[in-house]
Amino acid sequence: MTTHLTRRQSPRSRRRGTVQTAVGVLLTAIMLFPVYWMINESFTPGQDMLKSPPGLLPIDGTLDGYRQVIDQQLPYLGTSLLVSLGAVALTLAFSAPAGYALAKLRPRGGAIITFALLIAQMIPGIIMAMGFYAIYLSLGMLNTVWGLILADSTLAVPFGVLVFTAFMSGIPDEVLQAARVDGAAQWRIFRSIVIPLSRNAVVTVGLFTFLWAWSDFVFASTVDIGGGLQPITLGIYHYIGNNDQQWNAIMATAVVASVPAAVLLVIAQKYVSAGVTAGAVKD
Amino acid sequence: MSYTRQSAGRFARGPAGGAYAPPAVERLSAERPAPNRIRRRARSPQWAALAFLAPSVVYLVAFYAYPMYRNLDLSLRDYTVYSFVHGGAPFAGLSNYASIIDDPSFNSTLIHTLVFTAVSLVFQFAIGLALAVFFAQNFRLSAFLRALFLVPWLLPLIVSASTWSWMLDTNYGIVNAALHAVGIGPVDWLTSPTWSLPSVIIANIWIGVPFNLVLLYSGLQGIPRDLYEAASLDGAGPWQRFRRVSWPLLRPVSAITLLLGLVYTLKVFDIIWIMTRGGPANSSATFATWSYELGFGNLLPEFGLGAAVGNLLVIMALIAGLVYIRARRRLLVS
Numbered sequence A: 001m002t003t004h005l006t007r008r009q010s011p012r013s014r015r016r017g018t019v020q021t022a023v024g025v026l027l028t029a030i031m032l033f034p035v036y037w038m039i040n041e042s043f044t045p046g047q048d049m050l051k052s053p054p055g056l057l058p059i060d061g062t063l064d065g066y067r068q069v070i071d072q073q074l075p076y077l078g079t080s081l082l083v084s085l086g087a088v089a090l091t092l093a094f095s096a097p098a099g100y101a102l103a104k105l106r107p108r109g110g111a112i113i114t115f116a117l118l119i120a121q122m123i124p125g126i127i128m129a130m131g132f133y134a135i136y137l138s139l140g141m142l143n144t145v146w147g148l149i150l151a152d153s154t155l156a157v158p159f160g161v162l163v164f165t166a167f168m169s170g171i172p173d174e175v176l177q178a179a180r181v182d183g184a185a186q187w188r189i190f191r192s193i194v195i196p197l198s199r200n201a202v203v204t205v206g207l208f209t210f211l212w213a214w215s216d217f218v219f220a221s222t223v224d225i226g227g228g229l230q231p232i233t234l235g236i237y238h239y240i241g242n243n244d245q246q247w248n249a250i251m252a253t254a255v256v257a258s259v260p261a262a263v264l265l266v267i268a269q270k271y272v273s274a275g276v277t278a279g280a281v282k283d
Numbered sequence B: 001m002s003y004t005r006q007s008a009g010r011f012a013r014g015p016a017g018g019a020y021a022p023p024a025v026e027r028l029s030a031e032r033p034a035p036n037r038i039r040r041r042a043r044s045p046q047w048a049a050l051a052f053l054a055p056s057v058v059y060l061v062a063f064y065a066y067p068m069y070r071n072l073d074l075s076l077r078d079y080t081v082y083s084f085v086h087g088g089a090p091f092a093g094l095s096n097y098a099s100i101i102d103d104p105s106f107n108s109t110l111i112h113t114l115v116f117t118a119v120s121l122v123f124q125f126a127i128g129l130a131l132a133v134f135f136a137q138n139f140r141l142s143a144f145l146r147a148l149f150l151v152p153w154l155l156p157l158i159v160s161a162s163t164w165s166w167m168l169d170t171n172y173g174i175v176n177a178a179l180h181a182v183g184i185g186p187v188d189w190l191t192s193p194t195w196s197l198p199s200v201i202i203a204n205i206w207i208g209v210p211f212n213l214v215l216l217y218s219g220l221q222g223i224p225r226d227l228y229e230a231a232s233l234d235g236a237g238p239w240q241r242f243r244r245v246s247w248p249l250l251r252p253v254s255a256i257t258l259l260l261g262l263v264y265t266l267k268v269f270d271i272i273w274i275m276t277r278g279g280p281a282n283s284s285a286t287f288a289t290w291s292y293e294l295g296f297g298n299l300l301p302e303f304g305l306g307a308a309v310g311n312l313l314v315i316m317a318l319i320a321g322l323v324y325i326r327a328r329r330r331l332l333v334s
Helices: A002-007 A011-031 A033-043 A046-050 A064-105 A110-122 A125-139 A145-153 A157-169 A173-181 A186-197 A199-215 A218-223 A232-241 A247-267 A269-280 B002-013 B015-020 B023-031 B036-075 B081-086 B095-102 B105-135 B142-148 B157-167 B174-181 B196-221 B225-233 B238-267 B270-276 B287-297 B303-333
Strands: none
Touching: A011 A033, A011 B105, A011 B142, A033 A064, A033 A247, A033 B157, A046 A247, A064 A110, A064 A145, A064 A157, A064 A186, A064 A199, A064 A232, A064 A247, A064 B036, A110 A157, A110 B036, A110 B303, A125 A145, A125 A218, A125 B036, A125 B081, A125 B287, A125 B303, A145 A199, A145 A218, A145 B036, A157 A199, A157 B036, A173 A186, A186 A199, A186 B036, A199 A247, A199 A269, A218 A232, A218 B287, A232 A247, A232 B157, A247 A269, A247 B157, B036 B303, B095 B105, B095 B303, B105 B142, B105 B196, B105 B238, B105 B287, B157 B196, B157 B270, B196 B238, B196 B270, B225 B238, B238 B287, B238 B303, B270 B287, B287 B303
């Protein structure tokens, strides 16, 4: 439809298109200004941070902030990576089979489970955090990486099941029927047919789980605030809490902590849009 | 969507249908000398479904239902630090809830929560809708720019919140520097009770716009193009086309977007806590930050009270959530 329209474009509408592109670039620049500012400030030398008015470009840029990141924040980044990957593994392991069951095996009570998943997504993180805190305290799991991985996975499991259900519903029954006629057991059908066909859903769920676990602050600051291994969100939080706030180091850490989001956007933009809409309007 | 429904219906009526038959029918078929093989095939999907579903059901119970239960239990007992660790806190009924409601900061916190949520929602939605309509024109670079708009939504909240904190810094922030350039004196964005709530709302709107943009844009894509062409032929201008075509046809998606936004905005904690900790003097405190502060913000935690505030928040979120689920179901049926 769009190609059909562009083919008929008159010179006037082409000029209009240029105006729109210019407006679009301007709007994007306004929207992304805070991101630019974060990057700019991360390169600004300490003494210039307190200059008034602040410099709009990091002309005498410095890598001091990033040196501090490397000196002090690497363990936090490592923990974040471990926790995020752990949460991805847990989420995929729990949500993909459930999605298959709900999409294709028509279990009794499937509707109730779908309803429970939708409700689960509504529960504020702070309430979950308080519950986890109480439970971990009695189990001795406070301030452990495993506890944090488990807590972080709750951010994504309901979303994961809903995405897998929506996606796997689209797999033609004939494909599964044929495998069944060939004598494949359910587990084999799931492993060798359904999962390979659901690659897009696996990527979408995996990416979002990674991003949410990587960004988590609520669980980290409640069940892991005294832990030996803490994620990068707490690294930044401790920085902000310091009395001599070194904002270029804080901003440099923030830039580094944003890398996964940036990578995600560059390599997997279509999955991102799919993920945003999947949780909301797809069945 | 319709395909899913059809195939589901066919599946239920197909060879596996036996699993859904009411018990009486099942007994009947068992009395008949049905070959064992068929019976097993008919039953196996139900067992398989259970096996595939069991891990996540156990997961939901263990990591959602049980923490929720613990939270409810916390809110109904009179906890001290000692009894929190060693157990044996006396049952206190609803007294935690009573003291929360009697608390002098209850009213202001409720109002902050409502203002924060309502103002955030209105602006996120309005800006998101305007941008969605704008990007729906499919000009050169539009897909690329639209992708860039997702960035604020993808950044870790602590990154966005600390960047906004620094931008809104009274003495060294870029916002006050820009205001100074146009002759407006410095504003104590984060440190004055007047401006702390607007500050966190601004940051929250910035974070929420992309979500609204994506959902509303995909909603606009679902409106058949010929409707616009027909409207144009009838002499409708851009505003008329929006008012008479886009707006009414977008209503189900708008409802979903707003309700989901409502649920998410009620939950917002990170941004406020990192930017202002709910202060100064509780001027930007919402139920979420109040609950956290009671439970974790002080040296002497008040878990019972914190859990009680949290549960009030759960009730608000669930009401919004149930309305959302109803609207979503209606959208899917239509």
